[in-house]
Amino acid sequence: MKLTCAQEHLAKGLSIVGRAVPSRSPMAILSNILLATDGGRLKLAATNLDIGITCWIEAQAEDEGAITIPARLLQEFVSSLPSGEVALTLKPDRLTAHLRCGASEANIKGVDAEEFPPIPRVDGQVTASVEREALHTAVHQVALAAATDETRPVLAGVLFRLRGGKLTLAAADGFRLAVRTVEVSAPVDTSYDVIVPARATVELARIVPDDAEMIDLTVTPNRSQVLFHTGDPATGRGGITAIELVSRLIEGTFPNYEQIIPARFATRVVATTKDFQNATRIASFFARDASNIVRIHAQPGEELTPGKLIVAATSADVGDAVSGIDAVIEGNDLQIAFNAKYLGDVLGVLNTAQLSLEMNTPASPGVIRPVGGDGYLYVIMPMHTQNAGR
Amino acid sequence: MPLRVLPPEVARLIAAGEVVTRPADVVKELVENAIDAVIERQAHDRSAEPPAIRVEIRSGGLALIRVVDNGSGIAADDVELAFQRHATSKVATAADLDAIHTLGFRGEALASIGAVAQVQILTRPPEASAGVSVTVEQGQVTSRRQQGCGAGTTVAVRNIFANVPARRKFLRGQTSEATQISQLVTHYALAYPEIRFVLVNDDRATLQTSGRGDLAETVVDVLGVKVAEQLLPVADADAAVAVSGYVGTPELIRPTRSGLTFFVNRRIIRSPMLGHAVTDAYPAAMLAGRFPVAILNVSIPAELVDVNVHPTKAEVRFASDHAVYQLVHRAVRMTLGDRAPLPELALTPPEAWSDTPLPAGPDQERRPAVRSTTTDPGAVAAAQTLAFFAPSASNGAAGDATAATGARERQRDGAAEARPEPTAIRLSALRPVGQVQGTYVVAEDDAGVYFVDQHAAHEAILYQQMRETRQCAPPAICASQELLQPQAIDLTPRQAQSLAGQGEQLASLGFGVEPFGERSGLLRRVPSGIRHRDYVRTLLEILDLLAAQAEDPSATSAFDQASARLACHSAVRDGDTLSLDEMRELLAQVERQPNLWSYCPHGRPIFLRLSSAQLARDFRRR
Structure with a gap:
């Protein structure tokens, strides 16, 4: 194995696949990164057995070969090198990598590439191509509603539902639901429901570079693995020619979330996202000691006075806080209580200036949507206290 | 059978049966007398020798019970009187019974013991020049002579129940009797720290207090x-x-x-x-x-x-x-x-150091123990x-x-x-240092280093909060969070029954659940803050607790137990990685709880403290 590549490309590639390296694992080999020549490029790969990330970077390979090297040491070494060409060769024992760049060189002991667990191959037809920007935002807005524990495994995942040329992402942890629909370019005449572990979607959003255009999804015929692919070997930019993330899929059926979404409302609030977010943040400081309860009071305006949205929290120990923000309120006067975290989560991911909050009763769900935005909605279940609604 | 008045020796045995059923009862009566005697002597003569009581037993008290005191003794002329029923120096009139300051007062002890055993008394009041020794068997005086002895009274009881085979048959083993006696003397030693107690069991001193x-x-x-x-x-x-x-x-x-x-x-x-x-x-x-x-x-x-x-x-x-x-x-x-107090953490130096003798400090410090x-x-x-x-x-x-x-x-x-290190909780401004083993938060203040069990601490906080919520008037209900979709839960018949009858209790804990068919329930709301994964299990456990209480109303408050269970299921777990902010928040919550137990509701400690002084000592900085 003998090749050269740019230090920036190698450093970037390592930071991408490094996301899949487990911080602690009983399998020592998993804390290594696989380096292999692949058709004149350098392939980097890492896996924690739940997900595997593979990344190809431009390189001039003179000799084929492969090795695995401890991820952390390699990352630290490469990122400290000056920019320039890095020459990588394998020592005759095939277990030591020699790296040289500028004035520095290093020998790093590795493990035979044969021992590295194979990252599952996902063959088959691409089932959907989505704009990077759209998928990135959708994951960002949806994954936060997934459950963080594994009691009901399907709830720890994000539903990817492909129907009639649209891809819908949905996640719910039992107390809230987030749904986002994105357009699929080059619609394929197929439909499916698969559940991707939330962590895999978050990693996907993190590793796909800003300048990527499309992300392709491929699902194995037996619905056990999903592959996200971006980039093109021929036209790769920034030295990263292609990135792939393979994840296992969660078995099971996602709850029928559509029936949870209320069809009508008795009170609708339209408020400035930033104002509502600030008011919620202020209340959350006081809600911390009071079961995280934030009380919301929607007061419709009169002929001459605008509507008000009151956001308040009270802690017996700490004190209380109230913020009143201007809002357009249709329908009934209503008081309701929400968990400050669930409210804060969604307010942090809305990317429109205004939002709408639709409600019916203090005991039924509230629905938050971006105003003038696209197919996003967030259903949040209310809380109850002795004082709620009074 | 014709009625008849019992002969005196039979009546004596019956009366004795109420007071003396086993050797420990004899010891109790004799020790109480001895305590009264030594206290009386101290009250009259402050310069008297320090009070002491020695109890000696053989074969669990069956062969011999000997109680020796250095108290006020019995005047020579009164000794035989002491063996008569209702003979006492401690009560004179009925009014005295309303204000009894002595342990004995009925005048039954010696009479009862004398009825069932051979009793020898050797006694000398401090002011008398010679003592007297009297032996009584089955209520009859069999010997009496003058004898030299120290001030005080020695009572030796031999062959207890020799004349009451029925009683003897019902005694437990010698070891059991000895244990009873030992416990008794222990208790009196604790009640009277100013009296020096010694217990000798078959020639071995098993208990000794300083007095x-x-x-x-x-x-x-x-x-x-x-x-x-x-x-x-x-x-x-x-x-x-x-x-x-x-x-x-x-x-x-x-x-x-x-x-x-x-x-x-x-x-x-x-x-x-x-x-x-x-x-x-x-x-x-x-x-x-x-x-x-x-x-x-x-x-x-x-x-x-x-x-x-x-x-x-x-x-x-x-x-x-x-x-x-x-x-x-x-x-x-x-x-x-x-x-x-916070349990103190003792550092043990590695084995290799132990050949160097440690400074004498720790052993001496053991002494003030309490x-x-x-x-x-x-x-x-x-x-x-x-x-x-x-x-x-x-x-x-x-x-x-x-x-x-x-x-x-x-x-x-x-x-x-x-x-002089206060070990009381004084948790002002604990600074989190980090988390170890995913289980303990390490924190410090000026006085030392603290290990905080994250689960136990959080659990105790939640438990306390629940109790406070419960105690305020009118009782508030715990905050609850509505579920996206009601969840059906399978129940045992017992759980279903307690669900039907105890909906209110459940609501006050924050559960919203209603019967749904014969053997299932529909869960609509859960207590806020409960961990997702645990709410069904928690609910089932609480239903079991409530069922148990319904069956046995005298059981301790099921609500307390249910709260404890809920707190446990809502608290952070071992293995949950906490950020520094979360640790700070946890410690702050602990500090805000004025009445926080240093123990979680399961009784495990929340804190271990390693004082700065202890660290300095163990590193031999001083």
Whole structure:
């Protein structure tokens, strides 16, 4: 194995696949990164057995070969090198990598590439191509509603539902639901429901570079693995020619979330996202000691006075806080209580200036949507206290 | 069969049967007499030798019981009288019975014992020049002679129940009898730290107290350092009644009530009421059918308590059970809740160092074993020693004097040992350092390093919050969070029944659940803050608890247990990685809880402390 590549490309590639390296694992080999020549490029790969990330970077390979090297040491070494060409060769024992760049060189002991667990191959037809920007935002807005524990495994995942040329992402942890629909370019005449572990979607959003255009999804015929692919070997930019993330899929059926979404409302609030977010943040400081309860009071305006949205929290120990923000309120006067975290989560991911909050009763769900935005909605279940609604 | 009046020897045996059923009863009667005698002598003559009582038994007391005191003795002419029923020097008129300050008063002890065994008395009042020895068998005096002896009384009881085979048959083994006796003497040793007690069992001294009047020291003598270290001093009083003594930390739990020892005016008694007063002060879930350890004395004016209600005086009747319960409960509660010391963490140097002898320090420091929990342990320990079990004013001048001397000595000792580190919780501004093993938060303040069990701490906070929510008026319900979709839950018939009957209790805990068919329920709301993964399991456990309470209404509050269960399921888990902010928040919450237990509802400690001084010592910086 003998090749050269740019230090920036190698450093970037390592930071991408490094996301899949487990911080602690009983399998020592998993804390290594696989380096292999692949058709004149350098392939980097890492896996924690739940997900595997593979990344190809431009390189001039003179000799084929492969090795695995401890991820952390390699990352630290490469990122400290000056920019320039890095020459990588394998020592005759095939277990030591020699790296040289500028004035520095290093020998790093590795493990035979044969021992590295194979990252599952996902063959088959691409089932959907989505704009990077759209998928990135959708994951960002949806994954936060997934459950963080594994009691009901399907709830720890994000539903990817492909129907009639649209891809819908949905996640719910039992107390809230987030749904986002994105357009699929080059619609394929197929439909499916698969559940991707939330962590895999978050990693996907993190590793796909800003300048990527499309992300392709491929699902194995037996619905056990999903592959996200971006980039093109021929036209790769920034030295990263292609990135792939393979994840296992969660078995099971996602709850029928559509029936949870209320069809009508008795009170609708339209408020400035930033104002509502600030008011919620202020209340959350006081809600911390009071079961995280934030009380919301929607007061419709009169002929001459605008509507008000009151956001308040009270802690017996700490004190209380109230913020009143201007809002357009249709329908009934209503008081309701929400968990400050669930409210804060969604307010942090809305990317429109205004939002709408639709409600019916203090005991039924509230629905938050971006105003003038696209197919996003967030259903949040209310809380109850002795004082709620009074 | 014609009726007839029983001959005197039969009547004697029957009467004796009420007082003396086993060797331990004999020891009890004799030791009580001995205590009365030594106290009486001290009261008349302060310069007398320090009071001491020696108990000797052989074969579990069946072969021999000998009780030796250096008390006031019996005048030579009165000795035979002592063996007659209702012969006593302690009560003269009926009015005296309303204000009994001595342990004995009925004049039945010696008569009863004399009826069932061979009894030899050797006695000499301090002022008499010679002693007298009298032997009684089956109620008859068989020998009498003058004999030289020390001041005081020696009673030797041999061949107990030789003439009552039926009684003998029902005795348990010698070991069991010896254990009973040992426990009895232990209790009296604790009640009278100013009397030096020695117990000799088959020629082996099994118990020995210093008699210096210092209870803390006596506790170490009789219970050992290990137990003593886990005892917390109790002291409280209202206008009439005072309670003092020690209770065990919630770590010190026994499967039976055997660790609960109560004295009323230093008379050992059985009292379910006092047992409840103590047990109820501990978190119910922690005990879970087990019992704490307590050694408590209730000092109460003689007119507010009737000790003459039980043949062996094992029970007393209070004028107001309620007032006594309240006081004891409050005292124990305060001790546990506010001032339980943090368990100290001892560092053990690695093995390799152990060939270098450690400085003598640690061993000496072991000695003051019972930790004080106040800011100035030296002074307050002394004060508590004075207050503790101090004889009531009417009969205890002598006791006071010895106790005071002991206390002063201790105070000096304490100063010399230089361990004035308050171990009370004073958690101002704990700084989180990090988390170890995914389980413990490490924090520090100026006084030392703390290991905080993250799960236990969080659990205790939640439990406390739930109790407070429950206690406010009108009782608030716990906040609850609506579920996105109602969840059907399978129930056992028992759970279904308790769901049908106890919906209100569940609602007050934050569960919204309704019956849904015969054997299932529909869960709509869960307590806020509960971990997602656990809410169904928690609900089922609570339904079981409520069912158990419905079947046995006398069981301890199912609500407390349910709260504890809920707190446990809502708290962070072992293995949950906490950010520094989360740790800070956890510690801040602990600091904000004024009445936080140092123990979680399961009784495990929340904090371990490694004091700066201990660190410095272990690193030999000083």
